Amino acid sequence: MSKRELIAQELGRLSEQDLDRLLAFLRTMEEDHAEAAVPAMAAQSVLAKDWLSPEEDAAWASL
Numbered sequence: 001m002s003k004r005e006l007i008a009q010e011l012g013r014l015s016e017q018d019l020d021r022l023l024a025f026l027r028t029m030e031e032d033h034a035e036a037a038v039p040a041m042a043a044q045s046v047l048a049k050d051w052l053s054p055e056e057d058a059a060w061a062s063l
Contacts, residue, residue: 001009014022050056 011019011022
């Protein structure tokens with residue numbers, strides 16, 4: 001049985017109160033992942049200014 005199937009099976013056993021707690025936990029996890037991605041996206045856009053320049057292309061052309 002796959003993990004998804006096991007989780008679905010366990011969900012059927014939870015009370016409404018526990019489902020509320022689980023939903024809150026899942027949303028917290030989702031927010032944590034979104035917050036972790038923000039610095040990487042910001043850095044990428046800043047570094048792209050340096051990476052996408054003719055000078056940078058010339059520096060790496062011999063490799």
